[in-house]
Amino acid sequence: MSELTELSQDAPSGSDELAVDMSVDLGGGHRLPNPLMTASGCAANGKELHRFFDVADLGAFVTKSVMADPRSGRGTPRMAETPSGMLNSIGLQGPGIDAFVEEDLPWLQSVGARVLPSIAGSSSTEYAHVAARLRASRAFESVVGVEVNISCPNVANRGLVFACDPLASAKVIALVREQLPRHIPVFAKLSPDVTDITAIAAACVKAGADGLTMINTLLGMVIDTDRLRPQLGGVTGGLSGPGIRPVAVRAIWQVRQAMFEGRIPTVPIIGVGGVRTGRDALELVAAGASAIQVGTVVFNDPSAPVRVLRELSDLLADRGFERFTDAVAVAHGR
Amino acid sequence: MSELTELSQDAPSGSDELAVDMSVDLGGGHRLPNPLMTASGCAANGKELHRFFDVADLGAFVTKSVMADPRSGRGTPRMAETPSGMLNSIGLQGPGIDAFVEEDLPWLQSVGARVLPSIAGSSSTEYAHVAARLRASRAFESVVGVEVNISCPNVANRGLVFACDPLASAKVIALVREQLPRHIPVFAKLSPDVTDITAIAAACVKAGADGLTMINTLLGMVIDTDRLRPQLGGVTGGLSGPGIRPVAVRAIWQVRQAMFEGRIPTVPIIGVGGVRTGRDALELVAAGASAIQVGTVVFNDPSAPVRVLRELSDLLADRGFERFTDAVAVAHGR
């Protein structure tokens, strides 16, 4: 608490001075003060960014996808810069769910953060196990939802990524949904690397997803032209950053359109992909996102999520909005 | 011819002074002096760029995709700039195949260009008709191959793009292949917007494609955040430029890998997607491309294709290559 008290002497925190009612409810009755979030894997588990801004100022803090056991991740190099973006192949390095619920989650709770843990697995039962362990955490009160990263290789299916297959995705979501109390919304995080993202979205919602997060990285590759071999230790990697934003906007638009047309039940969408400024966030919101995650741009500007919140709120005020939620999906039917 | 004579008084043309043997054979016994090409739709049909460099200096000139009838294309705006790229929705505006074979192709032949016409259609029979008409052209001698743009909406299948469906793609390729003489290689131009690009590649090669061009644009969207509506008249559009290069490299790598593994017969790949410099071209080449197209970057630098040729040849020389073809796919198995 002393840390929080101290904080109030800092410059007034983002949300106090916002001109627009930025609050949003993504399900389960958790009213978030604003729609800004970190993106999984781009913010570690909170302590590091808390040096730059108060992580409790975010709508929610999204943690690095956690699996059952500790994982070393892949060898290096794990990154390559690309035009207006980057490629990464971390290989889901992490401490495992036990360490996460014993150390990371309680710390986030101690600073007053609302947490959206991201979970992952190599099999649908691993996802279920991680969800169950999370539920049993003493810090579970800080959890406002669970994001399920289904862009993981499925060992049971020759390493094909769950998110590329509607059946595999649905199975994971159904099992995770069973492990968690009703008031904890489950978000399926979709991959854009599919022929028809609305088919995967529909399968996830049908299986019990209370919301969708879009998009994960695009599969990409960089070749080291000095040594003429793949630059990443893991050969291919995930492409992220502003360069892919038009793909995120399109994916959100298509899925939201399918909801308007009744092809998918309407659930909230968390938008992510290439957000650098409030203007970028507004693009995703107008396409249909009810919340916004800032990923790669944090590497450029560690306090980007709170900056984007301020910029977004100012833009909404300029455009005469009184409530953030009125801007969600506003570009449809114009 | 007088124009060509005049040209020889210009600065010596690209290929004369290259340190490396840049020639390449993409099938049909047409030995191209070098692997650099324009990209369809990013160079019109030659006259415009011929003001900046001699289009006969290119390995081949790829024309704007042509359909059976004249087409007005879509309303405007047709473009949006994006980080390290752009979005376009032209809607295949063009004069139709009759005007193309009567005016554009003869002009290209008159300046000595080797031509890779790109053809398109709304049905597989339209593709076949366009190919047949092309074959009957008096300027057909200038044609070194035909590129089949299968990223068109298929009217017979609710506007689903041919390139998203292996069967529809195969049908188009088979019909086009029938219309053209054996010595004219047919290249299927693939879309990256699919779950498994190797499946589409395999279907096309099985249906008779003598080569593959990868990649077409990614489906994207930009929202005008002032008016809060889609920025393009056509709502969604194609994303291109350096921002998507890692996707092109990955697609080429995956398909080439499938060829090495015997899952697809080995045919030449023409690489396209985000090439700005010789270094970028080398990335695509090392991943498996036997030729390189420069698209969006021409809008930044109208003489980019010949500049990239020079840069690529210098880089190959630096790295000790004597022949361009030795660098093709060199990054595999390193």
Added chain:
Amino acid sequence: MTERAMRARVTQEVAEVIATRRVGAYQHITLVAPGVAELARPGQFVALAVGDDTSGNLLRRSFSIHKVSPSGTYGGTVEIVVSAVGAGTRWIVERAPHDTIDVVGPLGKAFPLPTEPVACVLVGGGYGSAPLFWLAGELRARGCHVEMVLGAASEDRLFGVVEARRSCDGVTVTTDDGSAGQQGWVSDPLPEIIERTRASVAYACGPMGMLESVTRVAQAHGAVAQVAVEESMACGVGVCMTCVMPVVGADDRTRMVRSCVEGPVFRGDRVRWDAFEGRHARVPDDCVGAPKVGGH
């Protein structure tokens, strides 16, 4: 300039900024670009690259050529007038003397000049007046009587009032808010000027809405309108087909034509103004190759 550039009447060069100064709401920039300066005609434009190799802004930005000086202390120079509205124009106006900018030009068709010494009215909206002073000079050199109308939202968005007085036989200024000249639009004084001077041509450059009114007024009073349009352009050199607009051809048929190579100057009565709506232009149903019902 290479022989090819000479023959092609277009070139690409790395231009040094030698002067840049604020003029009202705009930045007036002088570039050393001898190749462009030698080839350009009034009404043509240049396309400037934004940023260096690290730039994420790939597309060039287009600007009317305000003035050229084919030779001088620095070699030939080209002047432009820039309104900073987005990332690219902001970058351009921030360039300091000695910075360089990559320039392609001259591009597009110039204003057609009358063969007889007829009276002309030149109408400029905002920075749209930039190319008109040079045009005025050429017209007067041919013995034409030249009057100019300059209009803008407010005084700071007028460009070149002093220069207009120097280079024309008559100048009228309008502003929407009345902060300079008469309050109103450029189309308000236009009928009187055309009638009084018996102008045969009205040249105009400015926003689309203004070009449409100038065309309408000119037509109503027996003058031909020659308008320089401004469409979103990705390439500026005729290869991308993004800058199209519906224009009626000599065969009376409407086509979606490229404003970068077949324009930016069009005869006003050829433009299908009915197809424009805000920043959008529809494809008219009677356009060559227009989508058929149920078709593409």
Added chain:
Amino acid sequence: MTERAMRARVTQEVAEVIATRRVGAYQHITLVAPGVAELARPGQFVALAVGDDTSGNLLRRSFSIHKVSPSGTYGGTVEIVVSAVGAGTRWIVERAPHDTIDVVGPLGKAFPLPTEPVACVLVGGGYGSAPLFWLAGELRARGCHVEMVLGAASEDRLFGVVEARRSCDGVTVTTDDGSAGQQGWVSDPLPEIIERTRASVAYACGPMGMLESVTRVAQAHGAVAQVAVEESMACGVGVCMTCVMPVVGADDRTRMVRSCVEGPVFRGDRVRWDAFEGRHARVPDDCVGAPKVGGH
């Protein structure tokens, strides 16, 4: 600096370049960054953004802090020494005085200082010597005997030989090509220096191969190596997990640790040098969470 930055001992500020000069193959740049200057310790680094809003280079570039002056005419300054190798470093070395660069820092762990006045050897390869002069000053202030070895491929790639002579008790120079000092590697004179001075610590900064040799030589001669590594970093602040390397912990188990927050300074004998191969580092089989056979 906000109270948060103070407490967090890290800040982000827009720094003005006040001096930049060529030194051999490098650019020595002085930035006004009072927040960083106040908080930094030798061995820490700063992460600089590349370009402005239009930049397509999103990731920051890391540089060892060469020197800080917590106060002065311009407020506190931070100095760095940059070798231009790619797009980002080229942009940075091209900045002129009064240009600004966005800086985050200080980042990472500083060199641990001995509590007793022991003898120390400082080894710098190329621009790796940049952080060592400041370290030397701090060590001598504690009564340590300090010798330095500077090595590089050739004379122009040595940094700070004159400064070394001023700030140390002994200086040895080596170059691969013999263009300055003795021909050979920094590891050649090292055994003699450690033995002669009875050094307990060898501090080193430079390429990985050099750090490995320094570690080996130090260990063989009874000294502890403290090495500052340089891994590809996307964020520099501990959130992305790209900068990891295999390091043995206090529990004797190897983990892939983040060199930006748990480094860049590591005890040499803790680094799993066996896992490095060129620019790649494998995950050792005995690493915590290493992929099991047939596993991920």
